[in-house]
Amino acid sequence: MQLLILDRLVDLGGRKCSRTHGKKSRHSLDNGQLESQDLSSSLAQSKETIWEEHSEGLVQKSSLQKHNKSFHKLFPEIPENEMVTHACSCSLQREVLYHGRLFLSENYLCFHSSVLLKDTKVVIPTANISQVKKHYLSMVSVQTADQEKYTFVSLRQRELTYELIQSRCLNMQVGTAAVTPPPPRRAPGF
Numbered sequence: 001m002q003l004l005i006l007d008r009l010v011d012l013g014g015r016k017c018s019r020t021h022g023k024k025s026r027h028s029l030d031n032g033q034l035e036s037q038d039l040s041s042s043l044a045q046s047k048e049t050i051w052e053e054h055s056e057g058l059v060q061k062s063s064l065q066k067h068n069k070s071f072h073k074l075f076p077e078i079p080e081n082e083m084v085t086h087a088c089s090c091s092l093q094r095e096v097l098y099h100g101r102l103f104l105s106e107n108y109l110c111f112h113s114s115v116l117l118k119d120t121k122v123v124i125p126t127a128n129i130s131q132v133k134k135h136y137l138s139m140v141s142v143q144t145a146d147q148e149k150y151t152f153v154s155l156r157q158r159e160l161t162y163e164l165i166q167s168r169c170l171n172m173q174v175g176t177a178a179v180t181p182p183p184p185r186r187a188p189g190f
Contacts, residue, residue: 064084074112075103077123084103085104086103088101088157089102089156090152091153092122099154104161104164104165124150130143132169134159138158139153140158
């Protein structure tokens with residue numbers, strides 16, 4: 001809203017009032033200033049609300065919902081109630097690099113790539129992961145209980161991805177540890 005005071009005219013949102021009206025003109029000017037202040041405070045509140053929404057992670061939530069849709073479209077064998085908790089771009093290292101997307105849910109680590117019309121899919125239940133290792137700056141390798149090894153490279157958030165995979169597998173490893181401690185050694189002669 002523009003407040004422009006000329007010698008004879010006051011412009012308030014398209015209305016022009018002559019100075020000869022005295023109190024009415026002053027009243028309109030005061031109302032215009034109040035409206036301007038209300039709009040300014042309203043704008044400040046809306047900026048604050050937008051900032052709060054971003055800080056609460058709603059943007060990330062909508063992004064994960066988008067990844068969750070594509071996750072279930074790419075992996076129909078995964079139960080519908082399985083939700084994606086982390087998704088990132090990376091490459092699967094085999095005889096060649098397969099660039100694609102890594103999805104992590106509570107019970108599955110999945111990878112999908114579509115290179116030259118060839119789909120490559122990897123589905124690893126987190127219960128089957130026996131080892132997770134970090135290599136170099138952007139590489140994580142995952143080994144399963146049946147000795148299959150998968151190496152994911154070009155991870156921009158390697159540390160976060162490693163920690164999330166490790167956290168999903170930690171309970172499984174502790175709960176299924178079949179290693180028994182060796183019997184205590186006895187001194188010779190007993």
